[in-house]
Amino acid sequence: MRSLSIFGATGSIGEQTVDLLLRAGGAETHKIVALTGGRNIARLAEMARTLRAEIAVCADASGLAELRDRLAGSGVEAAAGTTAIVEAAERPADWVMSAIVGAAGLEPGFRALRHGATLALANKESLVTAGPLLMAEAARHGARILPVDSEHSAIFQALVGEDIAAVERIILTASGGALRDWPLERLAKATVTEALAHPNWAMGQRITIDSASMFNKALEVIETREFFGVAPDQIEVIIHPESLIHSMVAYRDGAIMAHMGAPDMRHSIGYALNWPDRSHLPVARLDLAQVATLTFRAPDLARYPALRLARQVMARRGLAGAAFNAAKEVALDHFLAGGIGFMDMSGVVEATLEALDADLGHENDAMTLEDVQLVDHLARQRAGKIARRQAGEQ
Numbered sequence: 001m002r003s004l005s006i007f008g009a010t011g012s013i014g015e016q017t018v019d020l021l022l023r024a025g026g027a028e029t030h031k032i033v034a035l036t037g038g039r040n041i042a043r044l045a046e047m048a049r050t051l052r053a054e055i056a057v058c059a060d061a062s063g064l065a066e067l068r069d070r071l072a073g074s075g076v077e078a079a080a081g082t083t084a085i086v087e088a089a090e091r092p093a094d095w096v097m098s099a100i101v102g103a104a105g106l107e108p109g110f111r112a113l114r115h116g117a118t119l120a121l122a123n124k125e126s127l128v129t130a131g132p133l134l135m136a137e138a139a140r141h142g143a144r145i146l147p148v149d150s151e152h153s154a155i156f157q158a159l160v161g162e163d164i165a166a167v168e169r170i171i172l173t174a175s176g177g178a179l180r181d182w183p184l185e186r187l188a189k190a191t192v193t194e195a196l197a198h199p200n201w202a203m204g205q206r207i208t209i210d211s212a213s214m215f216n217k218a219l220e221v222i223e224t225r226e227f228f229g230v231a232p233d234q235i236e237v238i239i240h241p242e243s244l245i246h247s248m249v250a251y252r253d254g255a256i257m258a259h260m261g262a263p264d265m266r267h268s269i270g271y272a273l274n275w276p277d278r279s280h281l282p283v284a285r286l287d288l289a290q291v292a293t294l295t296f297r298a299p300d301l302a303r304y305p306a307l308r309l310a311r312q313v314m315a316r317r318g319l320a321g322a323a324f325n326a327a328k329e330v331a332l333d334h335f336l337a338g339g340i341g342f343m344d345m346s347g348v349v350e351a352t353l354e355a356l357d358a359d360l361g362h363e364n365d366a367m368t369l370e371d372v373q374l375v376d377h378l379a380r381q382r383a384g385k386i387a388r389r390q391a392g393e394q
């Protein structure tokens with residue numbers, strides 16, 4: 001029986017992973033090791049009972065008593081807190097879903113690689129903050145990382161049987177998010193609710209706002225560079241409002257391989273779950289005659305400063321990704337709390353990168369997980385200060 005763990009099981013990706021697992025027989029056909037969640041303890045306990053998990057862990061340490069209560073008599077162990085999540089990742093499992101949101105997802109994925117697990121990686125922040133480390137850790141332990149981000153799953157699939165040396169360009173598609181058709185001058189006033197109205201994908205709150213600002217695409221450009229090892233200038237972004245082409249690989253003979261399908265994350269979660277097989281998935285089938293047209297347009301960098309910042313981060317590499325991601329998370333918190341405007345987020349990130357310049361090292365410096373965590377911490381402090389100052393001025 002294949003053993004599995006899901007980190008971030010109660011989130012958007014986690015729930016869809018559980019959905020596919022249940023359809024594939026759940027606890028009858030899989031041994032579920034660890035399930036983790038944040039504050040939704042009722043849902044975590046319910047999943048752990050249904051899937052007969054070995055252990056359920058909630059991130060919120062104050063939730064332990066409730067989790068124990070809800071799991072009483074089920075035989076599922078209960079634990080709580082960040083350390084307990086990392087310890088749960090040390091329990092061997094054949095396949096591990098990394099679907100915690102944010103930098104908190106890094107360490108559990110890292111630990112899972114140490115016992116050779118196949119890591120299904122939804123947590124793009126892991127590659128952005130610590131790409132070289134993560135890839136080296138996987139190689140050292142003979143572990144495999146399978147991308148779950150839809151763009152990267154699409155690229156991975158378009159590369160099957162091909163030589164990466166024959167790749168000319170990787171073309172990431174972007175929906176453009178909720179505000180893509182707004183005039184530039186209105187963007188500064190966009191509210192959280194408006195930025196959350198994603199036209200195509202139903203996702204967690206944070207990534208939905210990041211889609212509207214293209215911080216999500218900026219993270220994905222860096223993720224592409226780290227995962228596939230291509231040069232930054234080989235990576236392009238194109239706005240494709242229909243979100244039916246999930247990304248493309250352009251080869252040196254002029255051929256472009258595109259991955260198409262309905263915008264449903266269960267495509268890429270299911271591909272990673274069934275890999276190297278392709279099994280039936282409960283996703284909508286495309287009727288191309290109904291679709292009729294696909295449209296594309298180049299992204300306007302004035303609207304999306306995040307894309308420009310991603311280029312800076314890639315040129316710098318080292319610990320710049322860790323600072324970029326942490327500053328972005330803090331800027332997003334301040335936008336969500338109403339302190340700063342939609343277009344101020346990129347300003348906070350840019351100012352943080354400038355302020356920390358001397359601490360970010362260089363492309364070829366050896367980095368450790370501790371370095372990444374330290375820069376993450378410094379960038380959060382600095383970005384917080386900058387965002388509070390900005391909020392005070394408004």
Ligand code: NAD
Pocket residue numbers: 007008009010011012013014036037038039040059085098099100101102104105122123124125148149150201202203204205206207265
């Ligand atoms: P989400 O907010 O819906 O769920 C996040 C999960 O992580 C939840 O289980 C939550 O309880 C848990 N969590 C949050 N903070 C935590 C912390 N500090 N410590 C431990 N656990 C914590 O997020 P999501 O949309 O499912 O995204 C998960 C990851 O997948 C992100 O890295 C995101 O960028 C990536 N991703 C998501 C989608 C999507 O469609 N939702 C698509 C591509 C990539």
Ligand code: MG
Pocket residue numbers: 149150151220
């Ligand atoms: Mg994506």
